[in-house]
Amino acid sequence: SQTIHQWPATLVQPVGSPLSLECTVEGTSNPNLYWYRQAAGRGLQLLFYSVGIGQISSEVPQNLSASRPQDRQFILSSKKLLLSDSGFYLCAWSAIKEKLFFGSGTQLSVL
């Protein structure tokens, strides 16, 4: 069966510090991978999606970046965090294009 791992579950970081969130998927090959951010009152905002290794589509201008170094690994990064980067970050994968399977999320607080 397929599983998705996302860590850490919670993270508190000072403004200006770097960020690295990792997501891995098991039990499937060549999945589509997604990063969403959930902020209060803003719903699920699509940040990045990837249809293959090294292929990243960015949806929102920001100081975040994403990379896919391996088929089932998706990394969200920032060189310098802003207060506005606080939120609940969700990684998701799909095999059938429409059905998303979400990870358990990372609650990021930038102070």
Add this chain to the structure above:
Amino acid sequence: QQQVKQSPQSLIVQKGGISIINCAYENTAFDYFPWYQQFPGKGPALLIAIRPDVSEKKEGRFTISFNKSAKQFSLHIMDSQPGDSATYFCAASKDDKIIFGKGTRLHILP
């Protein structure tokens, strides 16, 4: 630019009542319209979905109504139960891109 507009932002319904959440989309290229359910501290999970060639889809107590000409679709939860209390997201997708609405926090009174 908000491609999927969802309302209401929050909803309170008595147990046994009907919960109705509405969504509207702008891009006629969207070809798949799912609803996701999210409990606190968890990631969303697919609840039910519909394609634009169908006007209604029912799965148990959950029904999607779809109006292609109006570019609107809605989720109806019949006989709402306290366990249905959660945040619900509508979404629209085309190819590999899936866009969500802002969500509706549903609370079912016991």
